[in-house]
Amino acid sequence: MSQNKTDGEVIFVGAGPGDPELITIKGSRALERADRVIYAGSLVNPELLKLCRPGTPCHDSASLTLEEVLALMLDGTKRGETIVRLHTGDPSMYGAVKEQFDYLEEQAIPYSVIPGVSSVFAAAAAVKREFTLPDISQTLILTRLAGRTPVPEREALAQLARHQTSMAIFLSVQDMGAVVEALLEGGYQASTPIAVVAKASWPDEEVLFGTLETIVAKVQAAGIRKQAQILVGDFLDPTGGYARSKLYDPTFTHEYRQGTDR
Ligand SMILES: C[S@@+](CC[C@H](N)C(=O)[O-])C[C@H]1O[C@@H](n2cnc3c(N)ncnc32)[C@H](O)[C@@H]1O
Numbered sequence: 001m002s003q004n005k006t007d008g009e010v011i012f013v014g015a016g017p018g019d020p021e022l023i024t025i026k027g028s029r030a031l032e033r034a035d036r037v038i039y040a041g042s043l044v045n046p047e048l049l050k051l052c053r054p055g056t057p058c059h060d061s062a063s064l065t066l067e068e069v070l071a072l073m074l075d076g077t078k079r080g081e082t083i084v085r086l087h088t089g090d091p092s093m094y095g096a097v098k099e100q101f102d103y104l105e106e107q108a109i110p111y112s113v114i115p116g117v118s119s120v121f122a123a124a125a126a127v128k129r130e131f132t133l134p135d136i137s138q139t140l141i142l143t144r145l146a147g148r149t150p151v152p153e154r155e156a157l158a159q160l161a162r163h164q165t166s167m168a169i170f171l172s173v174q175d176m177g178a179v180v181e182a183l184l185e186g187g188y189q190a191s192t193p194i195a196v197v198a199k200a201s202w203p204d205e206e207v208l209f210g211t212l213e214t215i216v217a218k219v220q221a222a223g224i225r226k227q228a229q230i231l232v233g234d235f236l237d238p239t240g241g242y243a244r245s246k247l248y249d250p251t252f253t254h255e256y257r258q259g260t261d262r
Pocket of ligand 1: 092117171
């Protein structure tokens with residue numbers, strides 16, 4: 001570890017899925033006091049930059065390499081700056097943050113992370129559904145198809161589909177045919193409900209509902225090729241019914257409430 005002691009710091013902030021009101025209060029306060037911002041311009045809503053003090057330098061990382069981003073962090077923190085690194089949704093999902101954390105640790109530059117609302121939860125809000133319905137599924141798998149970034153074979157979509165859980169699939173709508181093929185191979189029925197939510201929480205948000213049989217044609221017709229969540233599972237349309245929660249059942253006793261006899 002090198003001895004690069006500095007008064008500056010880097011704050012990783014989850015910008016949320018798009019709607020500028022979906023950043024946390026803590027995240028917006030970090031932007032208000034930032035001396036410099038590095039934001040993922042391909043997905044972060046630029047409206048959020050209006051929270052910064054006038055004249056705050058804001059760098060769009062879309063056209064930068066990792067080395068260029070790290071150089072901005074090193075130079076700025078050496079001068080004592082508070083730098084906000086603004087990532088879309090929540091930084092922990094497909095955020096490419098670990099390589100930045102590792103560098104900051106090597107350089108002994110202090111950093112912290114403020115979580116954000118992931119697009120997976122903005123998509124659930126858009127379709128007004130709950131991923132975890134009793135008797136349907138108590139598990140949510142967050143995954144993606146392999147692209148230029150490989151996915152380990154044991155996590156191939158068809159393997160994960162065997163669990164028949166609720167699923168949210170990032171970064172894959174451009175290959176909708178391959179998504180459906182893998183889900184069918186894994187054992188989902190052709191009638192399984194599926195939704196595609198493009199630009200969740202943005203003014204031009206688009207929601208498509210279908211089944212594994214119908215969704216490819218719908219996505220093609222809508223021309224959706226990026227920035228979409230694919231949600232799969234019976235939680236979307238529990239035709240066989242689901243069990244109501246125990247927590248709010250009048251006969252169920254728990255720490256905060258005495259149940260009654262029916
Ligand atoms: C590089 S990943 C970043 C994910 C982000 N960290 C998060 O928590 O949402 C980009 C992918 O997230 C999804 N995504 C991001 N913003 C979205 C939005 N507003 N609506 C739907 N999907 C979105 C898409 O699948 C997109 O391909």
